[in-house]
Amino acid sequence: MQAKLERLPFGVGQLTPKYLTFVMGMLVLLAIGLLSYGRQLSEGHIITGLRDIGSMGGATWGLYIVFLIYFVGVSFAGITIAAMIRLLDVHYLKPISRIAELITVTALILAGLCILPDLGQPLRGITNLFRYARPQSPFFGTFTLVVSGYFFASLVYLYLASRPDAATCAQVPSRLQGLHRLWAAGYRGTPAEQHRRKVASFWLAIAILPLLVTAHSTLGFVFGLQVGRPGWHSALQAPGFVVMAGVSGVGLVILVAALFRRLYGAETRLDDRIFRWLGNLLMVLVLAYLYFMVVEWLTGAYEGHQHELKLTKALLGGDFASTYWLAVICLVVPLAILFGQWVRNQFSLTQLVVAGALVNVAAIAKRYLLVVPSQTHGTLLPYGTGSYSPTSVEYAVVLGVIALGCLIFAIFVKVFPVIDLTDGAE
């Protein structure tokens, strides 16, 4: 059943100067991030822009948490798409499934890495969570379901789905042959094996979907269950998280897929149908999210509770207005693009990529607006208005984490085909 290959596809195993330059660049960013983190470890969080809420007038959660939830959010896409392909039988989407799965796995690694610099005692964080984690804390879900469960499930999914391709690659003589053989773990594509794969992936997909919803909801509960922070305590928080996760995740899949299509000239493999489908999915999600935003806005402005009102004012017309309206624009413009494409039945990859990029900007901005204003402008006792601006250390650490993500992708694509080789219809 396996297609015979002359050589490894999609640049696997080939190192180009451009590639090496990119890797070097990412390594430099990573090194800067690590150094900054080292500084933070030795000097303390005092070198970040974070401060105590209240009398110190600061935000105690900042950029690290913003990117933690952003990364958890984008991880949504891969597994969702993969599961949808399986459950809805959308075979033509199969070629992007690995990109999507890899985004999930990478994003979850990055999310985990974003928690560490936020922790005052990172090593205790690792040991004590295993020893003492309490189910009552919404962090329990984040820690167990998101980081271990969701991550582990995605890894399993990625692995199992890639075995056939590994087996294909293992037939090509190369330095990576051994690895591919190991990866394939004896997969030969026998009907029995194919059957087992079908059964396993079907049940995996079924198992993953509720996990997905709970995991993202859990992160929403981290905020949504807190009565002490205006702007957080809301039943919409959990569903909003799921939808926003979808928006940013699908947006990122579009970006990455378009990038690889361009890099590897894979126009036939990653065809327009795939992107159209992604675009339509994105449109529905953005629409749903905008609806949530309006509900959120109306509730804050209408009920007139002083703290909610103060926060709503800060968002719509105050200290955070520019970020807020940037986020709105970055959602409305993509919606217009996608809606236009859908209505006129036209397709432009460039426009889609723009939409994908914009929704990610919106996602980061919205995560920021969720985390920060409720701390600086949301004290229930009249401490007065606070402020938060991240320092270079925080930016460096976050950039380092992003660079690490790029490196993971860069390394992966050189050892394994990032575009699925087999068609959905096996």
Added chain:
Amino acid sequence: MTRGKLAVSMVLGGFFLQALSYFFLAAPLGIPTGVEYSNPRLPFAPAIFIAGVMLVFIAAIVYELLPDRDGGE
């Protein structure tokens, strides 16, 4: 069918471990009124929960990768 049974039992075992840890071994749920709400009833109970979650998904690997003893069904 041993493969399937094994996988199913792993899944069930995983869920059991999760439930066990969540409701009975980890720190109790409810309004914290005493020091007992801060400690797991069994040390490293959260690790058991995680092991439960992982067991469920390992089941898929086991199901797929378990070598055939008789070369097929």
Added chain:
Amino acid sequence: MPRYGMVIDLDRCTGCRACMAACKVENNTPEGSFWMYVFRFEEGEYPNTRIWFMPRPCMHCDNAPCAKVCPVGARYKREDGIVATDWDRCIGCRYCEVACPYSVNYFNWRDPEENQYVNWKDPELEALSGGVIPPYKNPDLDRPCGPEKRHIAGASHVEGVIEKCTFCVHRVEAGKTTACAANCPEHAIIFGDLDDPASEPSQKLQRKSSFRLLEEAGTHPRVQYVGGTPHGHGWRQIQPAGKRS
């Protein structure tokens, strides 16, 4: 077992902030941390202006949001009503801080001994304090507390952990009252066993009507106020303490 609580008489508070200073020295809290914070408020428009004062310790809630959200049980409720922080266990995630409606938590943003008002790591001080640095460190704070023997008293032990008012657990376990109550020049802060109807705070509560802060948050604070009203819409803080970021 006693169930401790605090009653603050706003009719007697002059907003002098002696409690804040007493707390700082007793608990060796680092700069910027105010386990006890005294608000000074202004309300109304000139000339119909009024001024109010309100001390804000940790409320030691009976339904403490901080204890509920703590992922590792470092923040916990003791049977005697004290909400404690185990500085040996805290991982520094600051979830308690964002969950607290009263903003009473303070993080050790840097080495707390270097963040002291007089840098405890200054070698010059060694000569002053007879070879012992830090010079004014309260030795009681290292003692483990309660039957569970956990390290919960005082501040300035570990960088990167959260801290807050402990109701001076080390003093209370030694049979004394909290530092703020002991030092209040006007005797506006009263600490004691609220389960004992004869205790001073219970007596005060029987004599005067009381309220708790942000009762609508469902936190059931163990700190009660008498002799005033909960802060209203137009209350503006004046003369805030502490440098703000």
Added chain:
Amino acid sequence: MKRRTFLKSSAAAASGSLVAGSLMAGCLETIVEATIDEKQAAQKEEWVPTTCWIGKQDCGILARRVGGRVVKLEGHPANPVNHGTLCPKGIAQIMAMYDTNRVKAPLIRTNEKGVPGEFRRASWEEALTLVAGKVKETRARDPHAVIWQKGRSKAKAFYDDAFAGATGATKLHHGAYCSDAGYRACEYTVGLHGVLHPDFRHCRYLLSWGWNITNAGGNKLCYLTWPRQLVDARERGLKVVAIDPRLRGAGRFADEWLPIKPGTDLALAMALCHQLVKQGTIDQDYLKSFTNAPYLVKDDGTFLRMAGSEMVWDAATGAAVVRAEARDPVLSGEFTVDGQPVRPAFEVFTKHIATYTPEWAETVCGIPAATIAHVAKELGENAMIGNKMLVEGLSLPYRPVAIMAYHMTQQELGFQAVRAMLTVMMLLGAVEAVGGQRVDFSWKPNDNYDKLDQATVKDGPYNIYLKESKFFPINSNNSGIVAKAMLDPAKYGVKSIPEVCILHMTNPLIAYPSRKDIMEAYSKLKFVVAIDPWLSETADYFADVVLPAATMEKYEGPISATDQYVDAVTLRVPPMAPLYESRGDIDIYLDLCEKIGVLLGPDGYLALLNKSLKLKEPYLLPLDKKPEVRAIFDAWAKSQGIEEGVAFFERNGVKVKGPVPASKFYGIAQNPPFDGRIQRLYGESLLRIQQEMKAKGADEIYWRDYTPLPTWRPLTLDASPADYDLYLVSFKLIEFKQSRSAFIPILNELAPDQCLEINPKAASSRGIEDGDEVWVESHNAITGETRKLKVVASYRESIRPDTVGMAHHYGMWVHPRAKGMGASPNELFFTGEGYVTNTADQSFHVKVRVYKA
């Protein structure tokens, strides 16, 4: 090695990298059970009594000492002033004590003066020899060329006064910046040393005049003791009327707020007098018996006298008789005695206040006439004239109304304003009555009652602060005026200006208004010595030698520990040895006097100590050898009848003598009441002084306020151009003590930054938002000089829209902790004519304009 340090460094060494090291430290922290340092555990714990060193009332302290080092200061429970509590300053001084920025060793200047100083460390021997040599040489040449200046004295000022006495140095102190004009007004008017405060135990209606009541206490006690008495009194039903441009001082304890225009308090007090007379709520018996209200006044304003005794009109005989013979003196009417028309002083007074109606006062003070009228009505009602109360078996007049006014004299008409307030209380018969107006803690008649009455105006040359001059005949010695005189000695008739100055715990550049004048004057001094635990700004610019004084770790005292109701005495006992190379002040003076050669002998320092400490045989200090400081206090304690000597205080901290009996407490309870001292409703001698000043050719600006009755006139500062449209007032904050605590880290965190308090209406009309940086520019209406500084505006609804306020305490630059806290309003105030009272006391008011920076 400390546990954590060890763990961290060993972990770091093991993992060999910074990142891993920090991670490991965190990990080990959780895994390794903390063990208490054995060295620490073995340390002995003691509680040592001492007293606070920062605040005014020297509260009793118990210092917790562990292994010989003080770890905490707590209030002394047995001390009546503080009952086991301390204010933030008292608590925070532990930081001051351990401050690594203290002056650690004697310093000698190595660069020129007038710029930030550079110093070298010196030995005590070298520094003291240098100082003693200068003092010796200068005083041999001209004894007036040495001045000695101290800020507020800690404890009883005996050892420092004795130094000035033994060396013949001219003493300067801070009084003129405080409430000294108020003290003078009270001494002159009722013969008591102090300023106005209530008998809180029984008072029911209090005019809280000025910003002190909860922010700085009163004349003899800090805000810690007074407010406790205030809140207790309020629980008993005391009503408080706050009279202040700014509400914050009375805080939430104001039942009513009268936001008065700055500097117009005299007008309000006179309007209250007007209303009281109009209402008829005056205590006629009191006025007749205890004041000079019935004295007959001639047309020239002097009293009618016969054989040196003042005359009154006796209704019983229908004739003028000497006061002692009158059975029924009258208060009103016009009479003719020996052909000359005479009127009782009270008749003169009622004529005088006829125009001071509430309606008139409204135009001056900005308080509605109706409000003034109803306050007067409540005053009259609450005074319960005619009532008596049985106190400790004595039936005494019960007049539960009073005024609390401490720094009310810090204004141009301050001296007369306090006299006007006293007049209100005299009309109500409340002075020294139960629940009424108090001035001192017990009935202690003051010498100045007679001295000021006989004050003379002399011809020059005058001394450096113009005492008994034609300029400021009654004078509480203002360093600002000293500066003016130093800068223009010819104008003021001052012959020689000082050369050597010893600054003891004072910081004139920061503490006193009109920094420019002070700066220029101090730059004329040839040799300046600072005795201070810290390098003050003044020392930084001008000191040739700095001698490090100890903070609380020294013997000092004795200290009155009375809260006005309970009498007690205490000492400052060192809780540990002086830190760094610092020494106790008395040690320094003993050595300095020895080196100057004024220690021994019958006129020496020790002889003066014997006198001022009232030491008795056989405990007198021998005059032929230098004593140990502890021995001085041992002798004092034994002279006081404490057999144990100073050891009593080292063990107990405080000697509580017991409640002050009513017979000693109330002047009205004396026999005869007030020891027969007649209160001066009518200040005849002030008129005489005015005439003498005129005769010596003094300008009107100096004599115009020497009037027998408090008289309103427009304020000098109101002559500033119309665009200087705001009044600047200054005030103290609870958190700080004068100008020497803003660098104490806990305190500067409790009150971190200077700001300009401004009403939002006044601010927004100038385009100023809350938190904006603004320029504040002051104007001198006499000289036209302007001064300005930058400060951050802070909105307050609790201040008059025509007034802005700034706290003292800020503006320091030497101590790293005090830097960047903002400027001091003292830079904006002026001193000299128009900005001091007629008694040379400083005014803290000026007209300013405020605009966005």
